[in-house]
Amino acid sequence: MPKEQANWSPYDNNGGSCVAVAGADYCVIAADTRMSTGYNILTRDYSKICKLADKCVMASSGFQADVKALQKHLAARHLIYQHQHNKQMSCPAMAQLLSNTLYYKRFFPYYSFNVLGGLDNEGKGCVFTYDAVGSYEKVGYSSQGSGSTLIMPFLDNQLKSPSPLLLPAQDAVTPLAEAEAIDLVKTVFALASERDIYTGDKLEIVVINADGIRREYMDLRKD
């Protein structure tokens, strides 16, 4: 008797793409606002971006129920941190917390593919990219989600510094100015919307810099 397979899964994939780019004194985090299931669209207007701390924002694609639970969990932990330390969590601290939180559920993971973006303690932009169980790395730019296979090679082509084996390792942050980085992100999502069926509708862009956090929107293809 061949083994029976479960015909119910606790997970679902709601699709969508996320991108983050770090600059010398800013960070751009962006995600589309389409939420799908299978070949259907659930809504065209769902935000995948969550502000975790003053200078720290997370964008997550994957199973949005898990994403929501993860965001609530991190928000509660941040409150406890504020009570104990009398200050906001820094982006690198939140990055470590996110990693630990994800690994805590190593054997029933959060189906959530995250990019964390913000300013570190010196005001420099930083981006951290994760897998579903918490493996993370500080990088200058990253993308996750259904469109990441289309977006990442493009970002590599535009932003990647030469291999550290050939030249001394360079700073992770991109040399681009803030406006150029935002333009790049808009291009990248227009690119992904063309070929990825799960990416489209609207683009939400969050920019963090010394002045604070601001939000921008841009329309994407609705098909």
Next chain:
Amino acid sequence: MFRNQYDTDVTTWSPAGRLFQVEYAMEAVKQGSAAIGLRSKTHVVLGCVNKANSELSSHQKKIFKVDDHIGVAIAGLTADGRVLSRYMRNECINYSFTYESPLPVGRLVVQLADKAQVCTQRSWKRPYGVGLLVAGLDESGAHLYYNCPSGNYFEYQAFAIGSRSQAAKTYLERRFENFTDSSRDDLVKDAITAIRETLQGETLKSSICTIAVVGVGEPFHVLDQGTVQQIIDTFEIAAEQEDPATEPDAATGQEAATEQGTAADQGGSTDEGAAPMDI
């Protein structure tokens, strides 16, 4: 106090039907430095006197933020107070997580009271030695509660606990009927004046008192020293300008006050040691 043969265990009743250990715990509250609270329809103000072990040390933290809409001032064993504050913060976070809305103040104080009661009915525990003034805002309005070590709690318009709190209570008793409709700033002024009553002669400076406010559109926060000092200075200015008159006559004192146009300052000023001005 007096030694009794029924006061060794918290689980031993006295023949008169009292639990002495619990009453001794309430004594600990009376020995702590003063904390006061007062509320209007839309705001609640907490104030406390800062006590430092010596000139070299920093003062005890006695006011804690529990959530955006709740704060607490403690008197008594501050270590117990810290632990209870941590409990309250946890409860608020868990409630928010589950219900996505702020924990109603009335619920929190009941949970706190039940927690305190447990310690009065276990032979291996002791009652918490701290009194808590819980100030909070929820859908039903602004609230001020007092939680005892005994596990009782009461709601108040205004209250004072700790050492020399009777002086503050007398002041508050005289003024409390006006508090419901007080403005936020007047409430803060009244709080500072009440604190001054407990100092009984000591000069009032922003370094020896802490004030915190929570209200509609205003999350719980501690006022910074600069702001508090400014408010204290408006009292002192009125006092200095009355000194040249040096009339013990209350009527003349009031005339002088209105002359300077400090009508807004209802707290007024007093000679050191004299009873507060009757408005």
